[in-house]
Amino acid sequence: MPFSFYMGWWLLIPxxxxxxxxxxxxxxxxxxEYPQKDTILGRLxxxxxxxxxxxxWSIIIIPLPVFYILAFFTKVIRLYRxxxxxxxxxxxxxxxxxxxxALHMVLIGVFxxxxxxxxxxxxxxxxxRILTISMVLIINNLVALLLPRWETIMGVxxxxxxxxxxxxxxxxxxxxxxxxxxxxILCMADVGWDLxxxxxxxxxxxxxxxxxxxxxxxxxxxxxxxxxxEHRRLTKELEQQxxxxxxxxxxxxxxxxxxxxxxxxxxxxxxxxxxxxxxxxFVFIDLDHLKRINDREGHHAGDIxxxxxxxxxxxxxxxxxxxxxxxxxxFVVLLLHCVGExxxxxxxLIRSRLTVDLKPGFSFSYGVSxxxxxxxxxxxxxxxxxxxxxxxxxxxxxx
Numbered sequence: 374m375p376f377s378f379y380m381g382w383w384l385l386i387p388x389x390x391x392x393x394x395x396x397x398x399x400x401x402x403x404x405x406e407y408p409q410k411d412t413i414l415g416r417l418x419x420x421x422x423x424x425x426x427x428x429x430w431s432i433i434i435i436p437l438p439v440f441y442i443l444a445f446f447t448k449v450i451r452l453y454r455x456x457x458x459x460x461x462x463x464x465x466x467x468x469x470x471x472x473x474x475a476l477h478m479v480l481i482g483v484f485x486x487x488x489x490x491x492x493x494x495x496x497x498x499x500x501x502r503i504l505t506i507s508m509v510l511i512i513n514n515l516v517a518l519l520l521p522r523w524e525t526i527m528g529v530x531x532x533x534x535x536x537x538x539x540x541x542x543x544x545x546x547x548x549x550x551x552x553x554x555x556x557x558i559l560c561m562a563d564v565g566w567d568l569x570x571x572x573x574x575x576x577x578x579x580x581x582x583x584x585x586x587x588x589x590x591x592x593x594x595x596x597x598x599x600x601x602x603e604h605r606r607l608t609k610e611l612e613q614q615x616x617x618x619x620x621x622x623x624x625x626x627x628x629x630x631x632x633x634x635x636x637x638x639x640x641x642x643x644x645x646x647x648x649x650x651x652x653x654x655f656v657f658i659d660l661d662h663l664k665r666i667n668d669r670e671g672h673h674a675g676d677i678x679x680x681x682x683x684x685x686x687x688x689x690x691x692x693x694x695x696x697x698x699x700x701x702x703x704f705v706v707l708l709l710h711c712v713g714e715x716x717x718x719x720x721x722l723i724r725s726r727l728t729v730d731l732k733p734g735f736s737f738s739y740g741v742s743x744x745x746x747x748x749x750x751x752x753x754x755x756x757x758x759x760x761x762x763x764x765x766x767x768x769x770x771x772x
Contacts, residue, residue: 378432378433379431379432379433379499380432381499383431383499383500383503384428384431384432384503386503386507387424387427387428387430387431387503387506387507387510388424388427388428390507390510390511390514391420391423391424391427391428391510392420392424393510393514394420394423394510394513394514394517395420395421395423395424396420397514397517397518398513398517422447422450423444423447426440426443426444426447427506427510430502430506431499431502431503431506432499434496434497434502436561437481437496437557437558437560437561438554438557438558438561441470441474441553441554441557442554444470444473444474445466445470445550448466448469448470449466463543464543464546467543467546467547467550468546470550471546471549471550471553471584472581472584473509473513474550474553474554474557475553475577475580475581476509476512477505477506477509478553478556478557478560478573478574478577479573479574479577479578480505480508480509481495481496481501481505481560481570481573482570482571482573482574482577483570483574484501484504484505485570486570486571486574491563491569492559492560492561492569492570492573493560493561493562493563496560496561542587542591545584545587549580549584552580553577553580556573556576556577559573560573626638628697628698630676630679630680630698631679631680631683631698632680632683633683633687633696633697633698633704634695634696634697634698635697635698636697636698636699636700638697639695639697639699639705639707640752642695642707643655643707643752643755644752646707646709646744647744647748647752650746650747651709651710651746652709652710652712652744652745652746653707653708653709653710653711653712653744654707654708654711654712654716654741654742654743654744655705655707655741655742655743655744655755655756655758655759656705656706656707656708656716656720656739656740656741656742656759657703657704657705657739657740657741657742657756657759657760657762657763658686658703658704658705658706658737658738658739658763659702659703659704659737659738659739659763659767660678660679660682660702660703660704660735660736660737661736661737661738661767662678662736663675663678663679663701663702664702666678678735679698679702681735682727682735682737683696683698683704685727685731685735686704686723686727686735689722689723689726689727690706693709693710694706694707694708694709695707695709705759712743712744712745713743716741716743717741720739720741724737724739738763738764738766738767738770739762739763739766740758740759740760740761740762740763740764740765740766741759741762742755742756742758742759742762
């Protein structure tokens, strides 16, 4: 004879399993970036709605559709809390409720076939109600433990469920939930068809099969979408890094005050010319009156003098010539394919124009070191020769 009310030790099984499920699923929700109170009370609080419902289901007879509706709202109470992304919560609520409801109905159908009794009569007994809900909780606990390792499902569950790719799947989830809810009415109906449990199990399993296929397809679509987004993000970051590198390279190649090339750029370029065996003249230049200007008018006036000198001097150079500042008032010019007396003639002409034609003029001393194609001198030796030639020029000149 069926019992309409039950109180006994068997109730401890769904109670303990509900508490365990609340604790395990708490960790899963944290992985999925749902804010959770990481306290004992917070973990237990998540378990209370389901614990109360499943215990009540074990104690008294609740119509199956009503039970599923109440189970849906326990998930709503637990998950539907954030105001940022409602669709994400609905996505998770629908898919977890659907799989739980489908599993429960399959178990009811299988046990009904096994004991050769109708599903309605089966659910009149507390033993079967406790057994079915306990098995659902055991499977849910196992799934919650293994879920972080299932990349496909986690990839879908982590989505915001707001993109165009996810919305059709959301509609499918709503349809499946309503379909199973209507199917659950058959479990409570007085239908004399012996194959009804088999029909219910078959249709539910078939629906779960399509659900898994949809999940996999959705995951692949989202994976492509996120890979494209990641590619765009990385491309943008790479472009920004290239721009930053170009700015840094420009700063390392340019003298910050005068805007001409820096000492490091000159050294790198000279070594490159030596390796390529390109003939050139290495001209070392030293301004004659910068110290006097700094002492008399201040360093600001000296800076202006340097800038004006570089502008005037650079205006007399070719595009192929390399002009760099290597010290306070020291400069170097690399005259490509300009060696011998031709380099001296060019420098004398430039100095004449800067000292005679301009008022006030710019006086400087220079020394030239010729670099042939087959030179065996190192860059340091070339630099030293030009420096010595500059000092000889400074000592013999009157300025």
